[in-house]
Amino acid sequence: MTSNARQHEVRIPAEQVNYLIATAARAPSVHNTQPWRFRATDYAIDLYADPKRKLEMDRDGREMVVSCGAALFGLRLAIRSLGYMPIVESFPEPPRLRLLARVRLGAAVPMTPQEYLMLEALPLRHTHRGPFAGDALPAGLLSGLQHDALAEGATLALIDRALAYQRLADIASAADRQQHRDPAVREEIRRWSRDADDLARDGVPAVAFPAGTRRVPGRLPQRDFDLGRSLGLLPTEGPPAAATAVLLTTGDRRADWLRAGQALQRVLTHAATKWVFASLHTQPLENASIRALIRDRLSLPGAPQMVMQLGVSHTARSTARRGPDELIEPC
Numbered sequence: 017m018t019s020n021a022r023q024h025e026v027r028i029p030a031e032q033v034n035y036l037i038a039t040a041a042r043a044p045s046v047h048n049t050q051p052w053r054f055r056a057t058d059y060a061i062d063l064y065a066d067p068k069r070k071l072e073m074d075r076d077g078r079e080m081v082v083s084c085g086a087a088l089f090g091l092r093l094a095i096r097s098l099g100y101m102p103i104v105e106s107f108p109e110p111p112r113l114r115l116l117a118r119v120r121l122g123a124a125v126p127m128t129p130q131e132y133l134m135l136e137a138l139p140l141r142h143t144h145r146g147p148f149a150g151d152a153l154p155a156g157l158l159s160g161l162q163h164d165a166l167a168e169g170a171t172l173a174l175i176d177r178a179l180a181y182q183r184l185a186d187i188a189s190a191a192d193r194q195q196h197r198d199p200a201v202r203e204e205i206r207r208w209s210r211d212a213d214d215l216a217r218d219g220v221p222a223v224a225f226p227a228g229t230r231r232v233p234g235r236l237p238q239r240d241f242d243l244g245r246s247l248g249l250l251p252t253e254g255p256p257a258a259a260t261a262v263l264l265t266t267g268d269r270r271a272d273w274l275r276a277g278q279a280l281q282r283v284l285t286h287a288a289t290k291w292v293f294a295s296l297h298t299q300p301l302e303n304a305s306i307r308a309l310i311r312d313r314l315s316l317p318g319a320p321q322m323v324m325q326l327g328v329s330h331t332a333r334s335t336a337r338r339g340p341d342e343l344i345e346p347c
């Protein structure tokens with residue numbers, strides 16, 4: 017790019033780089049692997065996948081890219097809070113597979129009130145594996161979340177018929193049992209789950225999962241992070257979830273996964289503005305044939321990227337993240 021063209025570009029304020037990266041890194045990621053890296057230049061922040069943090073069971077890297085997509089949405093929101101529109105170029109240099117997006121500062125436009133609420137709710141958002149409060153969801157929230165997904169190029173399909181829910185629950189239970197028998201899956205969970213004294217800033221901490229795998233009516237099976245070790249500190253009993261949904265994309269390639277991640281974080285952050293949180297369930301999506309079965313049996317109009325259950329909680333507890341200095345992609 018010529019220096020003349022550069023005159024119209026907005027510099028990334030150097031003193032905001034850590035804030036931008038830390039806000040992006042609040043995103044959910046499978047097993048809290050945080051499989052992302054960032055490189056800030058004068059005019060852009062590049063988002064890279066970090067395949068060293070890809071799970072073995074995530075064979076094609078779908079969950080890694082969805083996680084990075086969620087971080088990309090956080091980066092966009094953080095740029096909005098600086099008063100600029102983000103300009104996102106996905107896969108800007110296709111031969112560089114790990115480079116997922118380049119984000120620049122565009123036109124100066126003040127944050128909307130909704131964006132402000134979402135920025136405030138971002139630290140509250142968490143994956144909710146404990147009991148929900150049992151309150152009804154705020155009126156209009158679900159259609160608002162569906163609008164968010166559409167705005168990001170995805171679809172949030174509500175599983176609101178009893179038959180469809182039962183089918184999903186049956187498939188999810190079978191997938192859960194299958195994974196439980198797989199020593200490699202168990203070993204990977206062991207590696208990424210933390211007991212209460214562990215100070216690691218990645219992985220799933222004991223305060224965020226229950227001990228045991230007791231099934232709760234109206235809740236899909238949770239991934240078993242405890243593995244019989246009695247580490248988990250969350251209670252299990254409680255009212256059913258208020259809603260169940262599947263996030264879909266029309267295609268099923270890396271660009272769709274990146275889109276799904278952005279939609280996911282937008283949906284979850286919007287929900288958090290109303291103290292509504294989600295449990296996430298991807299065990300049934302980690303096996304290609306079970307994933308296809310979900311699509312068929314529920315007649316879903318797209319590729320399932322995330323299964324979630326939503327409910328109100330009056331408390332929120334966030335899990336740790338690595339700091340921006342640990343997330344820099346070396347030159």
Ligand SMILES: Cc1cc2nc3c(=O)[nH]c(=O)nc-3n(C[C@H](O)[C@H](O)[C@H](O)COP(=O)(O)O)c2cc1C
Nearest residue numbers: 044045046047048079082142143239296297298299
């Ligand atoms: C692609 C993806 C898949 C996930 N799958 C599951 C899952 O199957 N079960 C679960 O309990 N949490 C799942 N999570 C949630 C992560 O474990 C969670 O985001 C991470 O531990 C960080 O915690 P937080 O979301 O509370 O910040 C998933 C998240 C992502 C982005």
